[in-house]
Amino acid sequence: MLPGKLFVFMLPFALFAQSGWTIYSSRGIEVISNASSRTARRTLNEIEQFRNAVGAILGVENAGSRWPIRVLVLKRSRELTVPPSLRLARDAYIGGVIAESDLPALFRRDLTRILLDDNTGRMPASIERGLATLFTTLQIDGTRVTLGAPPPALERDRDWARVHMLAVTPDYSGKLRVLLGNLQRGIPEDVAYRNAFGKLPAQIEREVDGYARGENFGTIPLSGLPLNPQRDFVEKPYSDLAAKIALADLTPSRAAYEAILKLESGAAAAHEGLGLLALREKQPGEARRHFTAAVKAGSRSAQAQLEAGNARQAAELNPKWAEPHIRLSRDASEPAQKIEHLTKATALDPRNLKLWKELAGLLEAENRFADAAKAWAGAERAAASAEEREQLSQVRRENDQKRIEAAYAAKMRIAAEKQRELDQLRNEALARIREAEEKASAGAPPHEGKVERWWTGPTPSGRITGMLQQVDCGKSQTRLIVQAKGKTTRLLIRDPSKIVVQGRHQETLSCGPQRPPRPVAIDYFEKPDAKTATAGEAAVIEFR
Numbered sequence: 001m002l003p004g005k006l007f008v009f010m011l012p013f014a015l016f017a018q019s020g021w022t023i024y025s026s027r028g029i030e031v032i033s034n035a036s037s038r039t040a041r042r043t044l045n046e047i048e049q050f051r052n053a054v055g056a057i058l059g060v061e062n063a064g065s066r067w068p069i070r071v072l073v074l075k076r077s078r079e080l081t082v083p084p085s086l087r088l089a090r091d092a093y094i095g096g097v098i099a100e101s102d103l104p105a106l107f108r109r110d111l112t113r114i115l116l117d118d119n120t121g122r123m124p125a126s127i128e129r130g131l132a133t134l135f136t137t138l139q140i141d142g143t144r145v146t147l148g149a150p151p152p153a154l155e156r157d158r159d160w161a162r163v164h165m166l167a168v169t170p171d172y173s174g175k176l177r178v179l180l181g182n183l184q185r186g187i188p189e190d191v192a193y194r195n196a197f198g199k200l201p202a203q204i205e206r207e208v209d210g211y212a213r214g215e216n217f218g219t220i221p222l223s224g225l226p227l228n229p230q231r232d233f234v235e236k237p238y239s240d241l242a243a244k245i246a247l248a249d250l251t252p253s254r255a256a257y258e259a260i261l262k263l264e265s266g267a268a269a270a271h272e273g274l275g276l277l278a279l280r281e282k283q284p285g286e287a288r289r290h291f292t293a294a295v296k297a298g299s300r301s302a303q304a305q306l307e308a309g310n311a312r313q314a315a316e317l318n319p320k321w322a323e324p325h326i327r328l329s330r331d332a333s334e335p336a337q338k339i340e341h342l343t344k345a346t347a348l349d350p351r352n353l354k355l356w357k358e359l360a361g362l363l364e365a366e367n368r369f370a371d372a373a374k375a376w377a378g379a380e381r382a383a384a385s386a387e388e389r390e391q392l393s394q395v396r397r398e399n400d401q402k403r404i405e406a407a408y409a410a411k412m413r414i415a416a417e418k419q420r421e422l423d424q425l426r427n428e429a430l431a432r433i434r435e436a437e438e439k440a441s442a443g444a445p446p447h448e449g450k451v452e453r454w455w456t457g458p459t460p461s462g463r464i465t466g467m468l469q470q471v472d473c474g475k476s477q478t479r480l481i482v483q484a485k486g487k488t489t490r491l492l493i494r495d496p497s498k499i500v501v502q503g504r505h506q507e508t509l510s511c512g513p514q515r516p517p518r519p520v521a522i523d524y525f526e527k528p529d530a531k532t533a534t535a536g537e538a539a540v541i542e543f544r
Contacts (some may be wrong), residue, residue, distance in 0.1 A: 021238035028064055030092070032238055032246050033073035035099035041229035046069065046103055047111070049140045052225050053147065054115045057131070057167065059177040066118045066348075068092040069111070072246055075099050082250075084270050086110035089249040090272045091301045096250050105136040112136075120321075121184035122382050130163030139219075143226060148219035161212035162204070166218045169211075172197060175239070186381035186389075225487050234321045245269045252277060268297035272304045279307070322349035335366055346378060353382040360399070369403030409522045426511040429473035429496075433509045436496040460523035460539040464489050468518045473511035480523065480538060492534040503543030519544040 024031045024044050031047075033040035055063030070092040074082060076099055084104030086095035093114060095107050103111075112135045116128055137149040140452065150156060150170040166172045166179065175196045182192035193201045241264060248256035252273055260270040273291035291299075291308040299305065300319035306327065314325035322345040329341035342359040349355060356379035363372035376396035383389040466484025478493040493499060521539040 020238065021243040022235050023238040024233040024235060026233060027062075028068050030068060030070045031073055031233075032070065032243065033099075034243070035073050035075045038236075041233045043071060043073050043097055043103070044233050045142070045227055045229045046140045048227060048314045049143070049145050049224050050103065050108065050111060050135070050138055051115065052133060053138055053145050053222050053451065054112055054131075055221055057118070057176065057180070058116070058120055058146070059181050060115075060119045063115050063119045065114050067318070069096045069114075070246065070249075072096045072250055073099055076258055088274060089252065090269060090303060092249075094246070094249050103341065108136045108138065109133070117351060120180075121186070122384065123180060123183040124189065124386075125384055126159045127163065127180070127183065130159035130161075133157070133160040134163050134167060140224075143224035145224040146219050147221040147222050150217045156212070158208060158212055162208045164217060165208060165211045166204075167195075168218050184381075186377070189386070203231055212333040225440045241267070245273075248273055262310060264532065266297045268299040268301070268304070271297065272299060272301050274363040275304065275307060320348060321354070322346075322352065326355070335362060338362055339366070339368075340486065346375070350378065351382050353379055353384070353388075356382055359396075364399065364402070367406055369399060369406055372399050373403060425475050426473045428475075429478055430509070430511055432495075433471075433478065433499075436499050437501050437509070439497070460525050462524045462526045462536055463521065464491075464524070465521040466519075468514050470513050471509050471511050477532075478509075479532065479534060480522070480541075482520065483517065490532075490534045491522060491536055491538045492532055493538050499538060501543070502541040 005072035010240040020101075021032060021034050022037065022040065024033070024040055026044055026048055029043040029047050029051075031040050047542060049432040051063055055061060067088060068091070069086070070089075071086075072082075072092070074080060074096060080098070082098055084095075086093050086107050087110070088094075091114055095110070097107070109132045112127075112132045116123075116131065133151055133155055134147070136155070137151050137497060139146040148164060150164075151160065163176075166176045179192055179196035182195050183189070187195070189201050193199055193204060197204065221351065241260070244260055244263070245255075245267070248260060248270075254277055257273040257277070260267050264270075271290040271294035275287045275294065278284075278287035278290060287307060289305045290457060294301065294304040295308045295310065298326045302314040302321055302324070305311075305317060306314035306324055309329070311324040311327040314321070315328070318324075323347040325348065327343045329338045329345065332338045332341060337361050339359065340354060342362065346352065346355045346359055356375055360375035361377060363369070363375055373396060376392060376399055380389050380392045380396065383392055439524060464482055464484050466482045466489075468480060469483050469488075470481040472479040472481070476494075478496065480491045480493065482489045482491065521542040522538050523542075524535045524536040524538045528535055
């Protein structure tokens with residue numbers, strides 16, 4: 001509920017009983033009235049022009065709200081006292097206006113606060129307080145809108161004077177939007193002020209000292225929306241039961257909602273109202289019973305669905321509301337699901353510092369330090385004070401250090417894994433070579449009698465005698481590097497099992513440089529291969 005004074009709202013029985021209710025709608029705003037059509041349309045035009053003016057100063061096009069805005073315009077009565085505030089009820093922000101009256105100052109302050117919360121990033125509290133007071137005196141006459149009329153003397157505090165000076169004086173008018181845009185993006189105040197006005201905050205504050213003591217405060221015209229209330233706001237009938245529910249929402253009480261249930265036992269809205277009252281009175285069991293009854297009766301209220309345990313349905317009914325995603329995150333068992341829902345929640349409610357910090361913590365726990373850094377930056381933007389922003393900035397710097405360390409550790413793990421793969425390839429190649437050597441060395445007893453020539457295959461045509469300098473072991477083949485008569489020759493071994501190894505002593509080949517180089521004579525098939533940079537394929541290796 002938005003802060004404000006408490007008012008007593010007396011609803012005479014005659015007000016409940018009368019008919020003739022109408023409703024007018026425009027872009028998420030509803031005006032429900034039992035007064036004249038002209039009065040209701042005038043109120044709807046004022047709210048539309050007000051919303052447009054706030055958006056123009058903030059630099060927000062088509063400023064909207066997370067919930068619909070519902071306003072009751074009621075006939076004047078000596079028995080009737082309407083609360084002048086605007087607050088969140090079952091399914092909308094709700095407020096009341098007496099017919100032929102301007103929007104109350106508290107209503108305007110609350111509406112400004114809602115538009116700030118639902119459309120902008122966090123700005124210094126002093127700026128937001130000043131804006132809220134500045135718009136309490138916005139003058140609206142049809143499409144003519146004027147900003148800057150001074151509020152009562154007691155409300156002309158320093159926060160109001162600062163924003164008023166920046167909004168209406170010729171030196172600064174038109175530049176305030178630049179300042180507010182910078183502040184919303186989390187840019188430090190000294191930089192934001194220089195970007196907007198070419199001055200430091202301290203210089204502006206010295207000017208505010210004199211401005212606040214003045215008595216003549218100017219105004220500026222703002223561009224109004226080209227609306228024709230008679231043409232643009234269509235009148236529709238509104239049922240007596242719906243009007244009774246709206247009146248009960250305006251000043252909720254158990255008696256009002258129970259009276260509606262007596263008229264219509266399955267009224268979902270009445271159960272919703274009773275459920276919210278029970279929550280306020282810290283009676284969760286009673287609240288759950290009413291919300292469940294409301295859902296069974298076909299409730300289309302996101303709040304009722306959420307409190308009845310249907311968070312996904314609540315998110316569908318109001319896709320601008322972060323709370324369903326917060327509940328889904330808490331209910332999720334997997335970190336990835338928690339992160340997904342919290343990410344949606346922070347996008348919908350970027351001013352919520354607690355959400356950003358929770359999201360950053362989850363991301364750090366999953367070693368997603370780059371994403372965590374973005375979440376900490378979001379937390380900085382959501383901070384309400386410079387001191388809190390500095391603390392969060394320090395946390396973000398610590399996260400950056402963790403990210404750097406994690407990236408280095410990952411790089412080292414990859415390098416170690418590659419080295420293990422290379423070592424494995426070398427060992428496998430060496431094992432194949434040794435296996436071939438052992439087969440060649442394990443000769444049979446000398447054969448007695450005539451030796452018959454049995455080899456009928458091709459005979460190596462090339463021969464090189466020199467020093468074996470290096471053995472390059474690959475995954476499927478090996479390369480020998482031989483130095484002979486000042487010339488380097490490279491020979492390929494495709495299949496070690498087909499190599500004939502000779503020599504007086506059993507020799508083995510080891511991968512890498514041969515220390516010292518070993519004297520060899522190698523017979524090979526002359527098959528130059530540019531891809532492997534070899535002169536041929538080795539057939540017989542004789543160690544000397």
